[in-house]
Amino acid sequence: MTPSEPVLPDEQLASYRASIDNIDAALVHLLAERFKITQAVGHHKAAIGLPPSDPAREQDQIARLRSLAVEAGLDPAFTETFLRFIVDEVIRHHQLIAEQPSP
């Protein structure tokens, strides 16, 4: 590029970013739906006296998602860390629900 050429907007980068923004909107909406369900799970567990976390269930989830990740071309170690990140937030919610005084 010579100094006299105008700097063009980076259309390639803008196109990539538009796709990332679409995917992120989908991720946010899926996460919102997932937390709606886990809130219901939290109330259900509190009602019947189950503990907030379930290590055996979490091991099953990790194994399944690692396998799905490999099929989808996603790093399975990252996927496990991702699930841990979500589940930690869920357990925090379940603990808050379990600590609420009964009506």
Added chain:
Amino acid sequence: MTPSEPVLPDEQLASYRASIDNIDAALVHLLAERFKITQAVGHHKAAIGLPPSDPAREQDQIARLRSLAVEAGLDPAFTETFLRFIVDEVIRHHQLIAEQPSP
């Protein structure tokens, strides 16, 4: 429940978990697609000499996703932490790409 009643499988919990598993499969596939795009961004940035991270872009993403989260009923603070978690992994990938010797 009297001692003579059999312990029934928890169908309500199983139903919630089946929905969570479906959502998690969708999340894994969306994340795989998102990383395919950010890998392309990484190569594009390395080719034209842009740095791996772009704080102004990240601020725009945070503001947009916090707003989407509120509409969707998701905790905006959690959403920001979630985006940070994903973007940190992306920047790590971009740094690896930028450090690769040119062919």
